[in-house]
Amino acid sequence: MKKTPLYEKHVALNAKIIDFGGWAMPVQYSNVIDEHKATRNAAGLFDICHMGEIEVKGPQALDLLQLVLTRNLADQKIGQVKLSALLNEEGGIIDDLTVYKLDNNSYMLVTNATPKERDWQWIKAVSQDNGFNCSLKDISGTMGKLDLQGPLSEEILQKLTDANLQTLRFYHFCESQVAGIPAIISRSGYTGEDGFEIYAAANDMSNIWDKLMITGASLGIKPAGLGARDTLRLEGGMMLNGQDITETVSPLEVPYSWIVDINKEFIGKTALMTKKNSGFGHKLVGIEMTGRGIARHGYKVFHKKREIGIVTSGTFSPTLNKAIGLAFVDEACSAPDTIIAVAIRDTMAEAKIVKLPFYKREKR
Amino acid sequence: MSKSNPTDRLYSREHEWVKDNGDGTSIVGITDHAQEMLTDIVFVELPLIGKKVSKSEPMAVVESVKSVSDVYAPVSGEVLDVNLKLEETPELINQDAFGQGWIAKMRLSNAAELKTLLSAADYEQFVKEEKH
Numbered sequence: 001m002k003k004t005p006l007y008e009k010h011v012a013l014n015a016k017i018i019d020f021g022g023w024a025m026p027v028q029y030s031n032v033i034d035e036h037k038a039t040r041n042a043a044g045l046f047d048i049c050h051m052g053e054i055e056v057k058g059p060q061a062l063d064l065l066q067l068v069l070t071r072n073l074a075d076q077k078i079g080q081v082k083l084s085a086l087l088n089e090e091g092g093i094i095d096d097l098t099v100y101k102l103d104n105n106s107y108m109l110v111t112n113a114t115p116k117e118r119d120w121q122w123i124k125a126v127s128q129d130n131g132f133n134c135s136l137k138d139i140s141g142t143m144g145k146l147d148l149q150g151p152l153s154e155e156i157l158q159k160l161t162d163a164n165l166q167t168l169r170f171y172h173f174c175e176s177q178v179a180g181i182p183a184i185i186s187r188s189g190y191t192g193e194d195g196f197e198i199y200a201a202a203n204d205m206s207n208i209w210d211k212l213m214i215t216g217a218s219l220g221i222k223p224a225g226l227g228a229r230d231t232l233r234l235e236g237g238m239m240l241n242g243q244d245i246t247e248t249v250s251p252l253e254v255p256y257s258w259i260v261d262i263n264k265e266f267i268g269k270t271a272l273m274t275k276k277n278s279g280f281g282h283k284l285v286g287i288e289m290t291g292r293g294i295a296r297h298g299y300k301v302f303h304k305k306r307e308i309g310i311v312t313s314g315t316f317s318p319t320l321n322k323a324i325g326l327a328f329v330d331e332a333c334s335a336p337d338t339i340i341a342v343a344i345r346d347t348m349a350e351a352k353i354v355k356l357p358f359y360k361r362e363k364r
Numbered sequence: 365m366s367k368s369n370p371t372d373r374l375y376s377r378e379h380e381w382v383k384d385n386g387d388g389t390s391i392v393g394i395t396d397h398a399q400e401m402l403t404d405i406v407f408v409e410l411p412l413i414g415k416k417v418s419k420s421e422p423m424a425v426v427e428s429v430k431s432v433s434d435v436y437a438p439v440s441g442e443v444l445d446v447n448l449k450l451e452e453t454p455e456l457i458n459q460d461a462f463g464q465g466w467i468a469k470m471r472l473s474n475a476a477e478l479k480t481l482l483s484a485a486d487y488e489q490f491v492k493e494e495k496h
Contacts (some may be wrong), residue, residue, distance in 0.1 A: 292451070318429070
């Protein structure tokens with residue numbers, strides 16, 4: 001298994017390590033609920049070095065990104081982050097990734113860990129086939145990433161940087177330093193909470209991790225693993241690549257239509273529009289258990305005894321103290337408040353369809 | 365660290381315990397080591413009262429935030445009673461696996477099966493070896 005620069009820290013903290021797409025990652029240090037609550041109430045620190053980073057530079061960098069990504073990036077400002085989708089020719093999601101505009105003609109793409117190599121090969125091939133005047137570089141090996149998430153993140157990070165965090169808006173970033181180390185500080189994340197994604201050289205990760213842990217100690221910072229990351233993102237109504245969304249799923253049948261701009265051309269658009277016109281037939285929705293039990297990935301969903309779909313993510317929500325999930329269901333039964341049933345082992349447990357997200361933080 | 369395993373009961377290799385009440389009935393639960401491995405237990409599916417189970421057959425389910433685990437019947441018998449408190453407070457297993465976190469009361473149908481179980485000392489040794 002591949003190890004991040006922080007692997008030794010996780011071992012020293014007695015973390016339970018799992019194989020996540022070929023990476024040895026901490027799933028939990030103490031327990032998921034503790035780490036989840038620390039992130040909602042104070043701050044959680046996550047090792048996200050397994051994610052990929054791709055640099056796109058040159059006069060036609062934007063032309064390439066406009067062709068491979070669903071989101072219109074023409075109006076993106078320097079210092080702004082945009083979530084977008086990378087589609088195959090059939091309109092299926094290869095990856096959902098974020099685009100950082102570093103400068104005119106200079107971008108950084110932040111990809112999910114598992115599809116990173118596929119993204120890289122795909123984008124490189126499109127660039128070559130079209131003869132775009134731009135250069136691509138996979139910088140995943142030298143770039144590290146830490147997520148500091150939670151309401152006290154700003155207070156903790158501000159002690160370690162000259163950047164004015166108070167004026168840094170959500171989904172915006174600045175190139176600054178953390179504890180004297182050059183870093184990109186982005187106000188964004190995958191928890192439904194206020195927080196930052198911090199990018200710096202892989203070699204400096206261990207140093208930044210220590211500084212954040214020491215600085216945040218009195219404010220209740222905790223290291224948090226992939227277990228808490230999963231419950232936090234699900235409460236926030238966010239999808240997990242490879243689980244809720246795969247290459248056979250298009251962005252218009254999941255809550256991603258907002259990152260698709262049909263007024264521009266992009267790879268996969270023709271197939272996507274054809275499918276949209278004939279109807280997808282199903283839709284990804286939020287579900288909440290009203291009966292006993294916890295819906296889990298792969299459990300079947302029923303409506304009036306008819307099978308209508310499948311659970312893609314399901315867990316116990318530590319914040320809401322109930323079982324929640326995401327499920328692909330027949331579009332005809334996808335309206336909020338529809339009563340459904342989830343087959344949990346031998347029983348049919350009652351559930352209902354709800355609007356996303358399950359949890360919304362208070363605006364700062 | 366796990367709490368020490370009480371010597372007044374026997375243990376299975378699947379991390380359940382059985383305590384003989386001396387009247388033909390026994391109490392069954394999971395060990396402190398098991399709850400520690402599972403961490404935050406958030407749901408317990410109890411067996412139906414009257415259900416007959418065979419040794420090593422799944423008789424209950426415990427779920428943590430991340431995982432779903434079967435609890436295997438350490439011995440064969442009939443379920444006489446279940447710990448309904450676990451429906452509202454499944455964390456009792458985390459807090460007190462050997463006491464308040466008991467799962468079911470059973471009438472054993474084959475007392476000879478008790479001989480296949482481990483003593484507290486042997487179970488401790490078994491857990492140590494399993495870790496390596």
